[in-house]
Amino acid sequence: MSVDSFATQGAFGQQINANFPLLSDWPLYNTCKAYDVWREDRHVPARVTYVIDKEGVIRGVVESETDMDVHSREALRIVKELG
Secondary structure, eight states: OBSSOHHHHHHHHHHTTOSSOOOBOTTTOHHHHHTTOEETTTTEEOOEEEEEOTTSOEEEEEEOSSOHHHHHHHHHHHHHHHO
16 A cells, blocks of 8 residues: 555556556545554655455554565565464
8 A cells, every 4th residue: 555646556566567456545545544654744654564364454563664675574474474
C-alpha cells in the first residue's frame, strides 16, 4: 500500500513488471488513518509494514524510517514462521 497517486503506482508497476496489483491509499489516506500511521503534521505516513494472515489477523509489524531493507527481510521471516 502506498500513498502515491494511482498514476504513479501504475507507472511504477509497469517499470518493475509487477504481475500483481499495487494498491494506493491516495487521496484520502483512509487505510493509513485506520492503521494509525498517518502523520497529519507531515502529510505522510510512518514507514510501517504489517504482515496480515488470511483471516485478517496482524501477525507482525515492522517499523523503520531509515532501514528499508529491514521491512522485506523481517516480513519474509515472519511469513516463513507462519508457514
